Amino acid sequence: DAWGWRIPMLVGCMIVPFLVMLRRSLTETEEFLSREAHRPSIRQIYAIMGQNWKVVALGLLMVSFSNTAFYLITAYTPTFGKQILKLSASDSLLVTLCVGISNLIFVPFGGYLSDRLGRPKVMLTAVAIGLLSAYPVMAWLTVEPSFYKLLALELWLSVIYAHYNGAMIVYVTEIMPVEVRTMGFSLAYAFSQAIFGGFTPSICTWLVHETGNKAMPAVWLSVAATFALISTAAVARLRRAKA
8 A cells, every 4th residue: 555556657657668669660641641731720620620520429429338348347347346246355356457458458459350351340240249248248247246257247348348449449530530630539539538438437336226236337338339339330331422
């Protein structure tokens, strides 16, 4: 308690030199290289964002499943395991650690698959599996909660999240207009993070308290999955129409 909390922070700082090297070695995409060398004014940026608000809104909905799933399997897991399932704090935190390792492995794999198979296909498959399996699996966990059942559930959701997120991050970036790509992606991601991500632990706790059903967090995840499924399909259809 006195000093050990600093260790993860120091380990995390070790990635900074790698990030600097990675950023300095990256090349611009053809879309940016083909543009004229001038920056749009603030007024032009707002005008372009206003013209493309539907794309930003769809991007927000696509990010919703990723943020909800991430907060559910990381930030909410210790609370869910200890307060709702009555497991030990160490068991819940160990599950969270395993989820972090799983994300580290499978997020890049999700991106790789999206390069090979197409981003919409990977995203739609992952979110559909999540929508169909979230509640049944969580209901199975809450019948007789145990460390191994919680671990199995969280790793299952982690794999779904990772494959979706690995494709989604790139896809939401790609659909934004080149002139305001950074701003468009940032708005979609930040608003989704605030609505679906940050409130997920509170909403899940409230749902369990109001209904008495320990599997209710899966319902909130299913809501986000529905938004993501509809928005991803809509964007894929719009891009096919433009092509």
